[in-house]
Amino acid sequence: MAEKKEIIPKKHPMPAQDPIERIRNFNEVALGYDEETAVAEAKRCLQCKKEPCRQGCPVEVDIPAFIKLVAERDFAGAIKKIKEKNALPAVCGRVCPQENQCEKYCTLGKKHEPVGIGRLERFCADWELARGVLPQEVAPPTGFKVAVVGSGPAGLTCAADLAKLGHRVTVFEALHVAGGVLMYGIPEFRLPKRVVQAEIENLKKLGVEIVTNAVVGKFATVDELMEEEGFDAVFIGTGAGLPYFMNIPGENSCGVYSANEFLTRTNLMKAYLFPEWDTPIKVGRKVAVIGGGNVAMDAARTALRLGAEESWIVYRRSEKELPARHEEVEHAKEEGIKFAFLTNPVRILADENGWVKGMECLRYELGEPDESGRRRPVPIPGSEFVMDVDTVVVAIGQAPNPLVPRTTRGLELGKKGNIVADPQTGATSKPGVFAGGDVVTGAATVILAMGAGRIAARSIHDYLMKKKA
Amino acid sequence: MFKILDKQVFSPIIKQMVIEAPRVARKCQPGQFVILRIHEEGERIPLTIADFDREKGTITIVFQEVGKTTKQLGSLEAGDYIKDFVGPLGTPSHIENFGTVICVGGGVGIAPVFPIARALKEAGNHVISIIGARTRELLFWEDRMREVSTELFVTTDDGSYVRKGFVTDVLKEIIDERGKDNINLVLAIGPQPMMRACCNVTREYGIKTIVSLNSLMVDGTGMCGCCRVTVGGQTRFVCVDGPEFDGHQVDFAELARRSATFRPEEQRALERYTCQCGCGGGK
Numbered sequence: 001m002a003e004k005k006e007i008i009p010k011k012h013p014m015p016a017q018d019p020i021e022r023i024r025n026f027n028e029v030a031l032g033y034d035e036e037t038a039v040a041e042a043k044r045c046l047q048c049k050k051e052p053c054r055q056g057c058p059v060e061v062d063i064p065a066f067i068k069l070v071a072e073r074d075f076a077g078a079i080k081k082i083k084e085k086n087a088l089p090a091v092c093g094r095v096c097p098q099e100n101q102c103e104k105y106c107t108l109g110k111k112h113e114p115v116g117i118g119r120l121e122r123f124c125a126d127w128e129l130a131r132g133v134l135p136q137e138v139a140p141p142t143g144f145k146v147a148v149v150g151s152g153p154a155g156l157t158c159a160a161d162l163a164k165l166g167h168r169v170t171v172f173e174a175l176h177v178a179g180g181v182l183m184y185g186i187p188e189f190r191l192p193k194r195v196v197q198a199e200i201e202n203l204k205k206l207g208v209e210i211v212t213n214a215v216v217g218k219f220a221t222v223d224e225l226m227e228e229e230g231f232d233a234v235f236i237g238t239g240a241g242l243p244y245f246m247n248i249p250g251e252n253s254c255g256v257y258s259a260n261e262f263l264t265r266t267n268l269m270k271a272y273l274f275p276e277w278d279t280p281i282k283v284g285r286k287v288a289v290i291g292g293g294n295v296a297m298d299a300a301r302t303a304l305r306l307g308a309e310e311s312w313i314v315y316r317r318s319e320k321e322l323p324a325r326h327e328e329v330e331h332a333k334e335e336g337i338k339f340a341f342l343t344n345p346v347r348i349l350a351d352e353n354g355w356v357k358g359m360e361c362l363r364y365e366l367g368e369p370d371e372s373g374r375r376r377p378v379p380i381p382g383s384e385f386v387m388d389v390d391t392v393v394v395a396i397g398q399a400p401n402p403l404v405p406r407t408t409r410g411l412e413l414g415k416k417g418n419i420v421a422d423p424q425t426g427a428t429s430k431p432g433v434f435a436g437g438d439v440v441t442g443a444a445t446v447i448l449a450m451g452a453g454r455i456a457a458r459s460i461h462d463y464l465m466k467k468k469a
Numbered sequence: 470m471f472k473i474l475d476k477q478v479f480s481p482i483i484k485q486m487v488i489e490a491p492r493v494a495r496k497c498q499p500g501q502f503v504i505l506r507i508h509e510e511g512e513r514i515p516l517t518i519a520d521f522d523r524e525k526g527t528i529t530i531v532f533q534e535v536g537k538t539t540k541q542l543g544s545l546e547a548g549d550y551i552k553d554f555v556g557p558l559g560t561p562s563h564i565e566n567f568g569t570v571i572c573v574g575g576g577v578g579i580a581p582v583f584p585i586a587r588a589l590k591e592a593g594n595h596v597i598s599i600i601g602a603r604t605r606e607l608l609f610w611e612d613r614m615r616e617v618s619t620e621l622f623v624t625t626d627d628g629s630y631v632r633k634g635f636v637t638d639v640l641k642e643i644i645d646e647r648g649k650d651n652i653n654l655v656l657a658i659g660p661q662p663m664m665r666a667c668c669n670v671t672r673e674y675g676i677k678t679i680v681s682l683n684s685l686m687v688d689g690t691g692m693c694g695c696c697r698v699t700v701g702g703q704t705r706f707v708c709v710d711g712p713e714f715d716g717h718q719v720d721f722a723e724l725a726r727r728s729a730t731f732r733p734e735e736q737r738a739l740e741r742y743t744c745q746c747g748c749g750g751g752k
Contacts, residue, residue, distance in 0.1 A: 174555070174688070174690050175688060176506055176513075176552070176553040176555070184688075184692075212553070213553050213554060213555035214492065214555070215555060215556075215558065215690055218496070218556065218557055218558060219492045219493060219495070219496055219556070219557065220492075220495075220496065241688075241690065241691065241692035242691055242692065243692070243693065243694045245694065245697075245704060247704075251704070252697055252698075252699060252704060252723055252727065253726075254726055254727060254729070254730045255730075257694075257695075258693060258694040258695075260692055260693045260694065261687060261693035261694055261695045264687050264688060264692070264693050265687060269512065269513070269687065270510070273510075274734065274738075275734075275737060275738050275741050276510060277510040277511075277512075278510060278511050278512035278537060278538060278738060279512040279513075279687075280731045280734035280735070280738070282730065282731065282734065353726065354723070354726035354727070401690065401691055401692060402691070402709075403690060403691065403709070
């Protein structure tokens with residue numbers, strides 16, 4: 001009879017850079033498990049029969065199987081198991097909101113802390129990246145050509161799956177490097193860009209061609225890709241690249257950035273290395289970031305690293321409603337980010353040269369629940385006060401980028417300019433054109449976009465096989 | 470990588486390059502722009518397309534060296550490569566037969582006016598072009614502009630060539646001479662103060678005036694909002710909603726302030742680039 005397993009109630013802690021050190025650099029905060037810690041954490045898994053964790057994974061990774069392999073020290077086997085389903089494990093292990101996904105359902109998590117599934121996934125991916133990635137199996141060529149528009153998480157996943165099925169895949173990316181939000185949005189200290197590029201190199205090994213500096217809708221429309229360039233199907237994964245602003249007075253003052261601009265300058269253009277790199281960014285003494293999501297946390301933490309003395313999150317609901325990943329909020333607090341909850345700006349004040357010199361805000365209280373189920377923030381009359389800030393970053397969300405939706409004939413669009421696609425298949429109203437990720441759902445998470453890319457790849461494959469028959 | 474096929478030096482600070490970029494050349498229209506990045510550490514800068522050859526697959530750009538990146542671009546030669554070159558971006562000029570159109574090009578703004586004037590003339594317009602520069606040395610494409618215009622007027626601020634005066638002086642004279650009702654549209658491209666001054670002239674006469682804005686940009690696809698400008702009381706993105714707007718609706722004061730956001734950093738980068746002391750500049 002097997003001996004009774006000893007239960008370790010808590011996850012093995014993630015080694016991390018000291019907060020005092022890390023707010024002065026852009027190096028990765030979470031350092032990753034070593035082999036011994038990974039094996040020990042993997043052994044916490046009960047290997048229960050029901051495998052509830054699997055229902056929480058949008059890309060259907062066989063979680064118990066890979067964890068078992070880690071526990072047995074078969075790291076090569078473990079990463080192979082993950083990659084059967086997940087094209088970007090090094091990314092997902094770092095940025096997935098595991099507490100709302102796989103780890104939420106973990107049996108161990110009912111009484112104790114769940115198994116650190118995300119940390120183990122990251123360990124496996126990093127283990128492989130450090131040793132050189134083994135080639136994956138690719139089916140014989142089908143003769144079909146598929147265009148993938150956008151090289152963010154949805155597009156990359158879709159491209160990888162289609163390439164493995166033997167289709168010739170070309171990914172078109174508007175920016176000068178592939179990766180989409182993984183490159184321009186998520187900061188280096190949370191997701192090192194070398195990790196993203198290593199994952200993209202893996203895709204190239206599958207035969208995926210990546211064309212950068214190619215704005216679909218401008219150099220060619222989706223229709224032209226199909227009619228003139230001979231693509232048999234198209235996947236649109238152009239993301240939510242249109243920042244919302246608050247439409248309050250003073251928002252076009254100097255020193256007001258959208259989170260997209262603030263993060264793009266820093267991450268994609270490496271403004272933190274100015275003047276060695278050419279793109280500048282300016283951060284004042286006191287920065288206010290408006291919003292409570294992951295993007296807001298990223299911006300606030302970036303501001304500190306760029307030299308701000310104080311960096312504030314200004315959020316109109318309370319701490320409980322913060323949509324950001326738990327770990328990001330914790331990291332932000334450790335780093336000294338300040339939080340102004342139940343607060344929302346009404347006006348940005350500028351000096352005579354047009355630079356931000358303050359932000360007039362209103363205090364809020366929580367009222368009845370709204371359609372999202374969260375209690376609606378209600379302004380308190382007469383509660384106006386001025387926050388002393390000189391930089392404002394607006395991180396209240398993004399709408400789908402309209403460039404492709406607007407230039408594609410016969411594509412049904414939703415109210416917010418999103419592409420309407422069947423969630424079960426990714427099919428749009430236009431035959432041969434599929435879509436997934438933020439351009440369909442509005443701004444969401446990396447892993448949901450990857451799930452949508454996977455679903456679309458499956459139906460594109462079916463569509464092409466039917467076409468052949 | 471994008472090859473520089475040809476380079477012409479119009480003056481020590483104004484240069485023309487022909488770039489091999491077939492994907493851009495195949496689809497671009499007058500009024501659109503490109504974004505380029507010279508090297509891995511480079512910044513992305515927008516430049517309006519000055520000409521294109523669909524068959525040869527080339528794009529012509531004309532630029533004035535004002536900061537580090539344009540200076541560095543100007544130091545490249547035919548045969549060299551630019552790392553990134555993306556386009557065509559922005560909304561094309563609205564071309565139709567308006568009747569009589571005055572096209573005003575100030576300084577390096579002459580270049581983007583050229584393909585628009587050509588298209589307007591091809592559409593049947595009577596095209597009156599006014600080109601001007603601070604001094605004779607900075608004037609270029611007089612011959613090319615003459616080809617695509619029904620009438621061409623040339624002026625220099627200092628009187629070193631043809632006549633002394635600003636393009637706005639000529640603009641006002643022509644409108645007064647022909648009568649405001651005989652001018653259907655004005656297009657003005659050049660430095661912000663020049664476009665603003667042109668709009669001030671035409672506002673009095675009530676003649677619709679299109680300007681092409683050159684705001685700061687990063688991605689150029691509507692993703693970052695760096696280029697936002699107030700037009701008619703609404704925030705618009707120059708990169709996707711523009712670059713052309715109704716000049717009478719543009720908040721030029723705000724545009725000027727926003728354009729100056731990084732002036733000290735731009736100055737620092739330029740000084741570092743031109744520094745000879747071995748500090749790492751000149752790269």
